[in-house]
Amino acid sequence: MNTPPPIPPSGPYAAPYPGPYGVPGPAPAPMCEVCGAAPAAAVTIRAHQGMVVLMRSMRRQGVYCRPCGMAFFREMQADTMLQGWWGLLSAFVTPLFLLLNLGARATLRALPEPTTWGWRPPLDPGKPILKRPAGLIALIPLIAIAVLVTAFTVLMIIGLVAGDDDTPKPLTAGSCVRNEGSWTDQDLQPVPCDSALAAYRVKDPGTDECPAGAYLADLKYSGDGTTNLCLVPLSRR
Ligand SMILES: [Zn+2]
Numbered sequence: 626m627n628t629p630p631p632i633p634p635s636g637p638y639a640a641p642y643p644g645p646y647g648v649p650g651p652a653p654a655p656m657c658e659v660c661g662a663a664p665a666a667a668v669t670i671r672a673h674q675g676m677v678v679l680m681r682s683m684r685r686q687g688v689y690c691r692p693c694g695m696a697f698f699r700e701m702q703a704d705t706m707l708q709g710w711w712g713l714l715s716a717f718v719t720p721l722f723l724l725l726n727l728g729a730r731a732t733l734r735a736l737p738e739p740t741t742w743g744w745r746p747p748l749d750p751g752k753p754i755l756k757r758p759a760g761l762i763a764l765i766p767l768i769a770i771a772v773l774v775t776a777f778t779v780l781m782i783i784g785l786v787a788g789d790d791d792t793p794k795p796l797t798a799g800s801c802v803r804n805e806g807s808w809t810d811q812d813l814q815p816v817p818c819d820s821a822l823a824a825y826r827v828k829d830p831g832t833d834e835c836p837a838g839a840y841l842a843d844l845k846y847s848g849d850g851t852t853n854l855c856l857v858p859l860s861r862r
Contacts, residue, residue, distance in 0.1 A: 657690035661743015664736050665690045668729040671722045672701040674708040675715025682718070694733040696748035702726050703754050706763030720770055723763075795848035798829035802842075802856065811843045818859075825856035 657665040665688045672683040685697055702723065709719030739747060754760040796802060796813065801823035806812030816822045825840065835841060835855035842854040 655688045657693050658687045659693040660745045660747045662690040662739035662747055663741045666732050666736055668694055668732050670697050670701050670726055670729050672705045673718050673722045675710055675712035677712050680712050680715045690739045690747055691733050691736040692747035692750050695750035698730050699751050699754055703757050703759035707759040710766050793845050796827045796846045796854055798827055800827050813846055823859055825858055828855040828857050830855050
């Protein structure tokens with residue numbers, strides 16, 4: 626009866642790395658957790674699955690060589706591109722995860738191809754994501770998000786530019802206005818007094834009070850910011 630051969634040491638924790646003369650050498654280069662190849666780097670790759678109301682996030686954290694890491698990255702990125710969008714919150718989480726994964730991909734791509742091999746061949750990275758159906762399908766929500774972000778930015782810029790013109794011009798006594806807002810939030814627009822739109826004539830009461838039936842214009846419409854101007858309703862004929 627043959628005794629089985631001793632199992633050769635393998636795995637990331639098996640081989641000690643004694644330096645010359647028994648002095649501990651430099652720290653060993655990290656090895657891929659999956660195949661044992663080196664060089665390898667620590668990365669975190671995320672995946673997200675939206676399920677209308679529910680959602681699920683997955684995370685794979687480990688030390689991988691370039692081909693194994695790229696295999697995980699492409700698989701999880703493609704899954705997220707297909708399954709990530711389906712939910713309100715998921716639609717926000719998904720682009721974030723896709724971006725975070727690009728960071729992991731940058732780390733993996735900075736690694737050279739393995740120079741020393743481990744106990745098994747590395748994983749097959751497979752096709753690049755944009756050559757998979759998931760990559761093409763995900764272009765639709767990604768383009769939609771890009772359009773929304775661009776539109777939002779443009780609207781913000783327009784709002785900031787237009788917002789500069791928000792300070793109302795002081796009204797002059799005797800001119801006519803109409804109020805496009807409520808009386809608590811006035812939006813007084815000067816109009817010609819002979820226009821059908823003219824609703825009130827501006828009157829400077831001086832030291833007197835406004836006549837009966839008149840409204841008070843907001844202080845922001847007075848030239849000095851302290852006296853209330855009166856708005857006397859124009860009688861219609
Ligand atoms: Zn590997």
